[in-house]
Amino acid sequence: xxxxxxxxxxxxxxxxxxxxxxxxxxxxxxxxxxxxxxxxxxxxxxxxxxxxxxxxxxxxxxxxxxxxxxxxxxxxxxxxxxxxxxxxxxxxxxxxxxxxxxxxxxxxxxxxxxxxxxxxxxxxxxxxxxxxxxxxxxxxxxxxxxxxxxxxxxxxxxxxxxxxxxxxxxxxxxxxxxxxxxxxxxxxxxxxxxxxxxxxxxxxxxxxxxxxxxxxxxxxxxxxxxxxxxxxxxxxxxxxxxxxxxxxxxxxxxxxxxxxxxxxxxxxxxxxxxxxxxxxxxxxxxxxxxxxxxxxxxxxxxxxxxxxxxxxxxxxxxxxxxxxxxxxxxxxxxxxxxxxxxxxxx
Amino acid sequence: xxxxxxxxxxxxxxxxxxxxxxxxxxxxxxxxxxxxxxxxxxxxxxxxxxxxxxxxxxxxxxxxxxxxxxxxxxxxxxxxxxxxxxxxxxxxxxxxxxxxxxxxxxxxxxxxxxxxxxxxxxxxxxxxxxxxxxxxxxxxxxxxxxxxxxxxxxxxxxxxxxxxxxxxxxxxxxxxxxxxxxxxxxxxxxxxxxxxxxxxxxxxxxxxxxxxxxxxxxxxxxxxxxxxxxxxxxxxxxxxxxxxxxxxxxxxxxxxxxxxxxxxxxxxxxxxxxxxxxxxxxxxxxxxxxxxxxxxxxxxxxxxxxxxxxxxxxxxxxxxxxxxxxxxxxxxxxxxxxxxxxxxxxxxxxxxxxxxxxxxxxxxxxxxxxxxxxxxxxxxxxxxxxxxxxxxxxxxxxxxxxxxxxxxxxxxxxxxxxxxxxxxxxxxxxxxxxxxxxxxxxxxxxxxxxxxxxxxxxxxxxxxxxxxxxxxxxxxxxxxxxxxxxxxxxxxxxxxxxxxxxxxxxxxxxxxxxxxxxxxxxxxxxxxxxxxxxxxxxxxxxxxxxxxxxxxxxxxxxxxxxxxxxxxxxxxxxxxxxxxxxxxxxxxxxxxxxxxxxxxxxxxxxxxxxxxx
Ligand SMILES: Cc1ncc(C[n+]2csc(CCOP(=O)(O)OP(=O)(O)O)c2C)c(N)n1
Ligand code: SF4
Ligand SMILES: [Mg+2]
Numbered sequence: 001x002x003x004x005x006x007x008x009x010x011x012x013x014x015x016x017x018x019x020x021x022x023x024x025x026x027x028x029x030x031x032x033x034x035x036x037x038x039x040x041x042x043x044x045x046x047x048x049x050x051x052x053x054x055x056x057x058x059x060x061x062x063x064x065x066x067x068x069x070x071x072x073x074x075x076x077x078x079x080x081x082x083x084x085x086x087x088x089x090x091x092x093x094x095x096x097x098x099x100x101x102x103x104x105x106x107x108x109x110x111x112x113x114x115x116x117x118x119x120x121x122x123x124x125x126x127x128x129x130x131x132x133x134x135x136x137x138x139x140x141x142x143x144x145x146x147x148x149x150x151x152x153x154x155x156x157x158x159x160x161x162x163x164x165x166x167x168x169x170x171x172x173x174x175x176x177x178x179x180x181x182x183x184x185x186x187x188x189x190x191x192x193x194x195x196x197x198x199x200x201x202x203x204x205x206x207x208x209x210x211x212x213x214x215x216x217x218x219x220x221x222x223x224x225x226x227x228x229x230x231x232x233x234x235x236x237x238x239x240x241x242x243x244x245x246x247x248x249x250x251x252x253x254x255x256x257x258x259x260x261x262x263x264x265x266x267x268x269x270x271x272x273x274x275x276x277x278x279x280x281x282x283x284x285x286x287x288x289x290x291x292x293x294x295x296x297x298x299x300x301x302x303x304x305x306x307x308x309x310x311x312x313x314x315x316x317x318x319x320x321x322x323x324x325x326x327x328x329x330x331x332x333x334x335x336x337x338x339x340x341x342x343x344x345x346x
Numbered sequence: 347x348x349x350x351x352x353x354x355x356x357x358x359x360x361x362x363x364x365x366x367x368x369x370x371x372x373x374x375x376x377x378x379x380x381x382x383x384x385x386x387x388x389x390x391x392x393x394x395x396x397x398x399x400x401x402x403x404x405x406x407x408x409x410x411x412x413x414x415x416x417x418x419x420x421x422x423x424x425x426x427x428x429x430x431x432x433x434x435x436x437x438x439x440x441x442x443x444x445x446x447x448x449x450x451x452x453x454x455x456x457x458x459x460x461x462x463x464x465x466x467x468x469x470x471x472x473x474x475x476x477x478x479x480x481x482x483x484x485x486x487x488x489x490x491x492x493x494x495x496x497x498x499x500x501x502x503x504x505x506x507x508x509x510x511x512x513x514x515x516x517x518x519x520x521x522x523x524x525x526x527x528x529x530x531x532x533x534x535x536x537x538x539x540x541x542x543x544x545x546x547x548x549x550x551x552x553x554x555x556x557x558x559x560x561x562x563x564x565x566x567x568x569x570x571x572x573x574x575x576x577x578x579x580x581x582x583x584x585x586x587x588x589x590x591x592x593x594x595x596x597x598x599x600x601x602x603x604x605x606x607x608x609x610x611x612x613x614x615x616x617x618x619x620x621x622x623x624x625x626x627x628x629x630x631x632x633x634x635x636x637x638x639x640x641x642x643x644x645x646x647x648x649x650x651x652x653x654x655x656x657x658x659x660x661x662x663x664x665x666x667x668x669x670x671x672x673x674x675x676x677x678x679x680x681x682x683x684x685x686x687x688x689x690x691x692x693x694x695x696x697x698x699x700x701x702x703x704x705x706x707x708x709x710x711x712x713x714x715x716x717x718x719x720x721x722x723x724x725x726x727x728x729x730x731x732x733x734x735x736x737x738x739x740x741x742x743x744x745x746x747x748x749x750x751x752x753x754x755x756x757x758x759x760x761x762x763x764x765x766x767x768x769x770x771x772x773x774x775x776x777x778x779x780x781x782x783x784x785x786x787x788x789x790x791x792x793x794x795x796x797x798x799x800x801x802x803x804x805x806x807x808x809x810x811x812x813x814x815x816x817x818x819x820x821x822x823x824x825x826x827x828x829x830x831x832x833x834x835x836x837x838x839x840x841x842x843x844x845x846x847x848x849x850x851x852x853x854x855x856x857x858x859x860x861x862x863x864x865x866x867x868x869x870x871x872x873x874x875x876x877x878x879x880x881x882x883x884x885x886x887x888x889x890x891x892x893x894x895x896x897x898x899x900x901x902x903x904x905x906x907x908x909x910x911x912x913x914x915x916x917x918x919x920x921x922x923x924x925x926x927x928x929x930x931x932x933x934x935x936x937x938x939x940x941x942x943x944x945x946x947x948x949x950x951x952x953x954x955x956x957x958x959x
Contacts, residue, residue: 092641094798
């Protein structure tokens with residue numbers, strides 16, 4: 001008897017969450033992230049038809065072709081995917097949206113749109129596949145390249161790096177995490193938690209570019225990540241209904257274990273590891289990131305979490321029924337409405 | 347010989363007869379002093395008297411202090427174009443008084459505050475009104491004085507040229523949404539000035555208004571931006587993203603103001619999302635995202651915003667995503683002349699982006715068309731699965747125009763070839779396949795799905811990169827060419843389906859006038875003068891790009907064709923000549939581009955000179 005493929009709650013195999021074959025360089029960090037997205041969505045039993053994938057331009061932004069082949073996808077323009085996601089999620093507020101971007105796509109050309117996306121709290125998971133370099137245009141420095149870093153063709157970077165998690169928090173994001181594409185378990189867990197958040201969930205994943213930025217001096221290489229990653233906590237995701245052991249929820253002020261209930265009723269449980277850190281504190285999150293930048297520490301985990309603000313759809317007070325599902329007679333006012341209007345211009 | 351379209355007043359008032367309902371008043375004021383209310387009151391009063399009227403605001407790029415002119419043309423013949431000059435000037439702004447007086451024709455009238463030191467002219471009639479004294483006497487609060495001072499000229503004009511006070515009162519009441527108190531404060535000033543003028547001024551000029559019973563019956567007065575915004579609301583637009591820029595802002599304002607008609611009666615929530623974006627790139631990105639997800643979407647901007655939207659516009663064309671972009675044109679880069687008009691965006695709109703793009707552009711010339719194209723653009727965008735531009739301009743957008751009331755859309759929302767679960771299932775059953783970019787019907791228009799359809803075959807991948815008809819990635823030049831050719835075929839097919847040119851004249855004239863957009867009122871007027879001078883003309887008004895084949899036919903069937911445009915480089919001429927291999931040497935491009943709405947005088951002068959008459 002042939003082995004029976006394992007299936008998830010929807011009766012689908014993991015295979016059915018894949019996309020087309022990747023065309024990235026073998027070993028590219030972005031491919032592992034695609035795998036982690038596939039695993040997370042398979043585990044969560046996500047209905048792909050209710051999900052949209054969006055991306056900008058870059059090697060990273062190509063990856064939506066490589067996962068969730070049954071979901072609609074839009075590989076848009078460089079740095080402007082946030083606006084496309086904003087419009088798409090306003091049109092249909094029932095859709096889950098996953099955005100994939102790069103450090104160039106988000107941190108340079110797209111910085112403005114990124115900040116306004118989080119400010120508006122557009123509900124989506126926003127993944128930055130951060131390799132500290134422009135992969136697709138062959139190895140220029142990006143805005144997240146560290147000061148002093150040396151690249152083959154471009155010499156030494158004299159400028160300070162932009163920390164995209166910090167930018168997200170300052171910009172008003174309510175869910176901000178950092179991970180490492182070499183840390184599959186943590187990345188998957190954070191992606192699942194991000195999917196359960198209501199609002200923009202930013203996940204900045206350090207993702208080595210094996211072709212242009214995997215050399216010994218790089219702090220975004222595999223070796224560097226493996227040796228230096230400091231997970232601030234051990235994080236576990238509990239699906240809705242699978243409430244973690246209540247006993248373990250410890251008293252405020254003692255950060256051994258912190259459990260947070262997410263919007264959809266799921267939970268994340270964070271057990272203190274590398275750092276004393278309460279992700280519910282904005283001040284602590286900012287300090288943690290600034291310190292890590294100064295001391296060149298590669299910290300990962302759920303850095304900041306806040307009870308979500310209203311999403312953009314709520315702010316604009318649009319119908320609970322997705323706008324695209326409204327019948328035509330709700331979209332075109334009546335003849336009488338036009339007559340009344342015309343009277344008012346007489 | 348150039349025709350004297352508007353001769354001096356004496357010549358028009360022969361035998362001492364009055365000039366009735368056929369003259370223009372200009373009010374010269376300072377920006378931000380509240381003169382807009384006074385001007386509106388005058389326009390609406392004339393309108394309610396049944397007199398054909400048009401108001402044009404020539405305002406500065408400034409919030410307060412710079413000079414502004416508002417001209418009010420009454421025309422018994424129904425001409426609504428900008429006149430070449432004004433007959434009567436209300437000179438409230440000392441800074442421009444000398445210039446305003448200089449510009450008057452011989453026999454013209456100047457209404458001027460007492461004490462003005464502006465240089466006088468012997469051949470102009472001056473009426474000196476004690477504006478300050480009247481305002482002081484009225485006892486209104488100091489903070490309102492500047493505003494009500496402008497009501498003084500309303501009162502003087504009302505007496506001198508015979509606008510009934512009860513009409514003004516009603517217009518004031520309506521202007522303040524029925525609130526008696528503010529209406530009264532203003533009306534009090536109007537009547538004071540009226541009575542003072544009656545008691546102290548001897549009328550010496552021939553101008554007067556006379557009510558036309560039944561005139562303007564059923565008509566409305568509205569700006570093009572309000573019309574366009576309302577059209578979009580009736581077009582069922584669901585997602586609007588925009589960034590403020592004159593002269594397009596009031597289009598979105600009109601949507602906000604009337605958002606009430608798009609509230610779901612059951613829940614009280616909006617059936618339309620209107621979002622102010624962080625810039626025009628985000629605005630077009632958002633409407634493309636919305637269009638892709640199945641919503642009707644639009645933005646509104648002007649030239650500088652269009653320039654920023656370039657890359658996304660090309661993506662919408664290439665990835666075949668419906669959305670609508672209104673361009674209410676102004677002129678120049680950055681600030682340019684933001685409060686002046688022109689048609690300089692035409693080529694930019696037609697070809698915006700990376701190259702090899704030809705966009706659909708609708709060009710309304712009236713408020714009625716602005717409303718119609720407001721909703722129709724949404725249908726066209728979905729029908730052709732592409733970005734659709736609507737090119738209006740400041741003159742149409744921000745000025746008040748008389749019109750017949752708008753017609754309710756004569757067809758239901760047309761979603762084009764958009765498959766839902768049911769139709770996708772049927773499609774698959776019939777054809778055994780569905781590929782996003784395959785031309786199943788031979789018209790170049792493929793079938794699309796939108797996210798959210800619970801069917802394993804519903805999804806596809808949208809990209810700006812090369813793709814096959816199956817929406818898979820491809821760098822093969824065969825695929826590229828096949829795809830571009832199909833899109834081109836699709837857009838070319840639209841030539842006969844888009845709003846077709848409108849023709850006036852019997853088709854027998856040797857001279858043809860070809861134009862588009864808001865040159866229309868000046869052309870209508872000019873044709874009458876030309877005919878009177880022995881130059882009968884046929885007139886074709888283009889309403890959309892890509893061009894209808896009728897345009898070439900019109901050019902072919904006239905001995906001489908004058909192509910009138912309000913831009914510097916004759917952009918439509920470039921488009922026409924670029925798309926034909928026929929001889930068009932008998933077509934002469936007359937391009938203006940002087941920042942102002944075209945006048946009949948300019949057209950008549952150009953054509954008579956060229957015709958050697
Ligand atoms: C408007 C525009 N400018 C420039 C480019 C060229 N370009 C393509 S990808 C890229 C950088 C991508 O870097 P990043 O976002 O870090 O992605 P990576 O390839 O490193 O994953 C650039 C500059 C483009 N496609 N569009
Ligand atoms: S160039 Fe770098 S980022 Fe791009 S695919 Fe190759 S390894 Fe990945
Ligand atoms: Mg990069």
